[in-house]
Amino acid sequence: MRRVFGKIQLAAPAGVSWLSPRGSGIGMRAARIHGYGGPEVLRIEQVPIPAPGPGQVRVRLTASGVNPLDWKVREGALRDIAPLPLPFTLGRDLCGVVDSSGPGTSRFRCGETVMGLTDWRSGGAFAEYAIVAESDLSAKPRGISHIEAAALPLAGLTAHATLTSQHAVRAGERVLVLGGAGGVGHLAVQLAKLRGAWVAATTSRHHLEFVRSLGADLVIERHRSDLAALLAPVDRVIDTVGPTALAPIWNILKPGARIRSTVAAPAAPGADVGTYDTALVSISADSMLLAELAQLLADGQLRVEVQRVLSLSQTGDALALSQAGRVRGKIVLSIGQF
């Protein structure tokens, strides 16, 4: 089957009709995997436009934020926790326009611009349309761009959780952020400063100036060996990197120090972890909190750095950049017209 767009004729891929099976309209593009693996398993495909179920809305996406989770899902990192339905459309962070509402929804009208996070078991944000539980969406405030709105949800909610899980950071606490230039780290630095903490952060030499510009009191090149002299004592560590970055800092922690990791349950080789308050942070969608974080962006109290904006057809490049681990802030896919 062929469709004509202006003077350009496009052929549907083998086995794909431009009409969805329900005949509800032309299909959409989506970045999908049919099995777990490396970059080669990702395909940009023409698929039917999904329909919202009870409590759900369909969002026509304008932008989607990229997270390390997306290439980890592609590689099968979650397969032991919960096998995902294959083929699976990657992506969780989104901004877009509500385009259709399922039964029992009332919060958003068609045409409203929203931002949010899809459920990790359903993904679906690297596509032209996504289905999202209405309760997981927030209205995009005026004053932030679609790109910024798509960059914020997962990293913002996670950064907030590292500072509040079980015991919230208090003014005057000495906080160390490992990986202060990354998606979670650069927001954690700023949110900790907003709470009145003294904030130090580690990063590579490429991002020292960037992390200083976020308001960190001390920015440390991550390979320095004199961390104790520079930092001790530390009340709370936000680890966004993992055990290798955490290993050198155990001996500069105060007894009872809180360690919150987004990567792995904190474990001290040869030390008694019981001396510390440790936790692996995990988050789920929280539309009220996301609205508060988005308002901080709109008010200019928080900034989300977007290093690169790529297109949906460049999803593979975006995942490769994320996987290379040198991201300054966020990578975002620009998907549809604002």
Ligand SMILES: NC(=O)c1ccc[n+]([C@@H]2O[C@H](COP(=O)([O-])OP(=O)(O)OC[C@H]3O[C@@H](n4cnc5c(N)ncnc54)[C@H](OP(=O)(O)O)[C@@H]3O)[C@@H](O)[C@H]2O)c1
């Ligand atoms: N548990 C959850 O719910 C949850 C939620 C979000 C993210 N995460 C996980 O948290 C991690 C961070 O996520 P993200 O979105 O912030 O990733 P990201 O944007 O890729 O940031 C990673 C940052 O770490 C820095 N880095 C790499 N190696 C380092 C080292 N040895 N020491 C210090 N910094 C180092 C890099 O900057 P430099 O090169 O400048 O150092 C990079 O900017 C990922 O593993 C992600 O999957 C978990």
